[in-house]
Amino acid sequence: MEEKEILDDEVSRIVNKGEITREELIKCTRISAIRSGLSFSIIGVIIAIIGIALLITTFTDSFDASFLPYILIPCGIIIAVLPFVLGVFADKFLDKQNRSISTGFRYKYQFGEDGMDITLDSGVAKLHTKLNYLLIYKVSYFDDIVFIYLNSAVVYMLKLSGFENENDRNTAMKKVDKKYKVKNND
Secondary structure, X not given: OHHHHHHHHHHHOEEEEEXXXXXXXXXXXXXXXXXXXXXXXXXXXXXXXXXXXXXXXXXXXXXXXXXXXXXXXXXXXXXXXXXXXXXXXXXXXXXXXXXXXXXXXXXXXXXXXXXXXXXXXXXXXXXXXXXXXXXXXXXXXXXXXXXXXXOOOOEEEEEHHHEOOHHHHHHHHHHHOOOOOOOOOO
16 A cells, blocks of 8 residues: 555656756856845945045045045945856856866756655766755746755756646746746746
């Protein structure tokens, strides 16, 4: 009886298969670096503006003023520009940090009731893991590619176009991302 339940569970699973190329990895890494760095850029601009305001007020009052504006302005500019610089060098970062997937990888996700089975194959390494939906920290979308974050360092990727049909995609993504908006573009 137990074997039949296991087989029924396998049949009821939704599958997403596909391949993510090096170019897609680089594009997504760039976009991710820029998106996640926007708040730092805003903070950097605010710091630079405060530095400029302090510099202007010190010139009008007296010039024996503080060295603080001379520190705040360059620091603010560096903080504001850093995410864009990281985005430009995404391919070098990808090669250095993730050698096993830097050329791209094939994947297979099987979505069940409580979690998913993930198989990744880069040609260099193969990974098989089970992931409970409760462990998902956040989900981000980049055109057709979805990033599933377990934390800021562990990310799984899949393509929305890898589902067999629209209903499977909507059902699976609702399990992964409670905020997922149903898409009808097949």
